[in-house]
Amino acid sequence: MELEPLFTIKVTCNYCENEFTTSRVRPSFKRAIKTDTDFCGYYRNENPDYYVVRVCPFCGFASTENSTERLNERQTARYHEEIETRYIKRDYGGKRDWSTALETYKLGLLCAQTINEKERIIASLLHHIAWLYRYREDREQERRFLQYSLESYIRVFETESNLGNDARLMYLIGELNRRTGNYNDAVKWFSRVINDKKIMDASMIRASREQWAVLREEMLNDGHELPEEMQN
Numbered sequence: 221m222e223l224e225p226l227f228t229i230k231v232t233c234n235y236c237e238n239e240f241t242t243s244r245v246r247p248s249f250k251r252a253i254k255t256d257t258d259f260c261g262y263y264r265n266e267n268p269d270y271y272v273v274r275v276c277p278f279c280g281f282a283s284t285e286n287s288t289e290r291l292n293e294r295q296t297a298r299y300h301e302e303i304e305t306r307y308i309k310r311d312y313g314g315k316r317d318w319s320t321a322l323e324t325y326k327l328g329l330l331c332a333q334t335i336n337e338k339e340r341i342i343a344s345l346l347h348h349i350a351w352l353y354r355y356r357e358d359r360e361q362e363r364r365f366l367q368y369s370l371e372s373y374i375r376v377f378e379t380e381s382n383l384g385n386d387a388r389l390m391y392l393i394g395e396l397n398r399r400t401g402n403y404n405d406a407v408k409w410f411s412r413v414i415n416d417k418k419i420m421d422a423s424m425i426r427a428s429r430e431q432w433a434v435l436r437e438e439m440l441n442d443g444h445e446l447p448e449e450m451q452n
């Protein structure tokens with residue numbers, strides 16, 4: 221018997237506390253056939269990233285499994301005033317295509333911004349939206365959302381980061397700077413990962429070295445003047 225890639229789970233809404241079902245991709249189908257240098261995955265079957273945002277069919281509240289589980293009074297009031305009264309109810313529990321996935325991410329982002337969710341969650345939603353546009357080769361929208369997610373990841377680094385010792389986050393900020401054409405900032409962030417003696421994450425150090433070399437090549441090709449640390 222062949223296994224279906226999707227299965228459903230029950231989730232309790234963080235806002236209205238009703239229980240609803242949402243789909244997920246089975247772990248055995250989750251392996252990416254290719255991953256970009258900013259961790260965007262490509263899949264043969266269902267894309268597990270399409271199913272990250274869970275949307276409550278009763279009230280419309282959209283969240284991820286990493287979102288704040290209990291909303292405080294202020295957040296509840298904000299959601300009620302800003303979104304709930306205007307939301308057109310729809311069930312996103314089944315199979316999702318590209319456009320449905322994008323809708324769920326935009327709802328997720330709207331909810332997260334409305335309740336002032338942790339910056340890490342907002343950064344990740346913005347980054348996922350950029351990936352969706354990349355799948356469609358919509359370069360303009362991809363770049364727009366990469367830029368937003370970059371700004372958001374920098375806020376994460378400044379406010380939530382583990383004493384600046386978060387190699388994956390620093391690498392990602394470097395890579396998003398490179399992808400959005402902020403070459404000098406990209407150099408700074410990659411150099412930090414490579415040179416900071418406190419960083420022990422070997423795979424992020426390696427990735428930073430590789431992207432540092434890619435960046436150097438790009439800058440030479442585009443006729444940019446190389447910063448001092450890149451000159452030899």
Ligand SMILES: [Zn+2]
Nearest residue numbers: 233236276279
């Ligand atoms: Zn709900």
